[in-house]
């Protein structure tokens with residue numbers, strides 16, 4: 001493991017060059033630079049599966065974690081089993097400190113129907129913050145064309161919200177490229193994608209999309225919410241590069 005960048009200034013030195021890197025080059029840099037202090041974060045969407053497959057070709061023992069809200073689809077849990085078997089890794093599963101029953105006791109039933117931001121905060125953001133506290137860098141599969149919040153993401157950036165380096169190897173990929181890679185490399189994927197679920201989260205907050213709808217229209221239907229809070233960029237004091245939009249949220 002090399003001496004690794006530990007702040008926004010040091011990351012700026014590699015950020016421009018990284019824009020021209022392939023996803024595989026970004027993964028290689030991440031693993032060489034941060035060793036066991038970097039991990040892939042995934043909810044196992046199509047682009048996440050491509051990233052996992054690419055990572056397995058760069059380093060066999062890469063770290064992979066997921067935030068298990070305990071409200072995921074059976075198809076998603078089945079995919080996790082297939083990933084562990086195919087790639088020979090153990091997915092690190094991170095949970096809320098509150099079980100679903102404890103959450104209901106503290107906040108009432110079906111919190112996601114009344115305050116999905118609080119529910120996502122309890123079941124996704126807090127567990128992620130805890131997990132990232134163990135790491136120096138995290139790797140995600142976000143793409144710029146997924147949502148407006150993600151449109152300014154860089155391939156390598158300083159994550160001011162969580163205080164570590166964030167690597168987005170597939171930031172400039174399109175959905176078409178993702179699916180071509182999946183088919184060309186026989187990558188496993190969530191079978192819900194074949195049932196009009198382009199974006200998959202918790203059972204309570206995900207529905208199939210209708211023809212012509214935005215691919216993320218099935219997330220938090222009935223709410224303006226589009227992000228669960230994991231990838232929102234928060235303002236940095238003294239910086240004009242503030243992208244955050246707490247009103248426009250989304251997630252994995």
Ligand code: SF4
Nearest residue numbers: 112116119120202205
């Ligand atoms: S996606 Fe829905 S059920 Fe899942 S944590 Fe967020 S609000 Fe709760």
